[in-house]
Amino acid sequence: MRRILIVLAIAFLGTGCENYDRDLWEQSSFKTQEAPRKWKPARSVPITGLIENYREIEGVTLSSPFEFTNDAKAAGKPLYDVYCAICHGMTGRSDTLVAQKMETMPFDLTESSTVELTDGEIFVKILASEGEGGMPNYRNELTDEETWQITAYLRKLQGK
Template sequence: MRQPDGAALFGALFMCALLLALTHRAGAFPWSIDMFRGESVQAMAQSPRVMPHGTLPVDGEAPMSREVAAATLHNPLKPTAAALAAGKSLFENNCAACHGDGGRGDGTVRFLLRVPPADLTAGVAAQRSDGYIYATIRNGSIMMPSYGDAMSPTERWEVVLYVRSLQRRTSAR
């Protein structure tokens, strides 16, 4: 047999080195199977941690039922001309379609609603606390949608001021 010359030897060594390098790269397959043998983590396999009451903020405020809000929240705003004007504009844009410009439950879309919008100036609705009106705007009511994300807390209190002024206007008549 002919002795291998230098070039052939070099070639053979080169091929071996190449093969080693490639098999090293290919080492992930098929014997490395930890990825599919791994412990699977199923979303919601564990029930989520229960949020302690009042810790999940809504709009920077802790969530609160209307009952709690009615009893504990007080309007931080004074009925200045500017606050009332802001409340009037918000009321006319967000509430009047259902509740009417004067808050008497006679808005233009009233005929579309199966449950009539409350007359905010009479009966039990007029006796509600500021916190109750505030929470109704934020949380919505039985049929009334929530206006929580349509207004900031300050804007909601401005609307409360304006609803109060509508009620005074009605009772003065």
């Protein structure tokens, strides 16, 4: 008898679900753990001009518009600590708990393979990453100037 009741209860609960209107679910607002959608009105143009995404640009052809002075490095530190340290560590060695859990270990940024990259290649890696191995793309978070400042600070971590 109890089993029959349970079956009936499940059947009863199940029937209610089909007719739910999903409008409230399938809407343009964003959900928990989902990035806010940055939809722009069609044909709109940002007042700051076109923002270059650097996807088609070879990093080696770029160089910083300013010198990597101590001020530039100091400006890059808080940005690096917020955006990069979670994976690459405060020292750039990628010795973090997050790094250990990732399928592709984030590179030790103080190793020669990264030290040998040009400033422009690092800049492009930050702004135009296509997410390989989990390295995020920061085009929506960082301006060009901030990205050069982070690059300057990374050079400091590399002992330059």
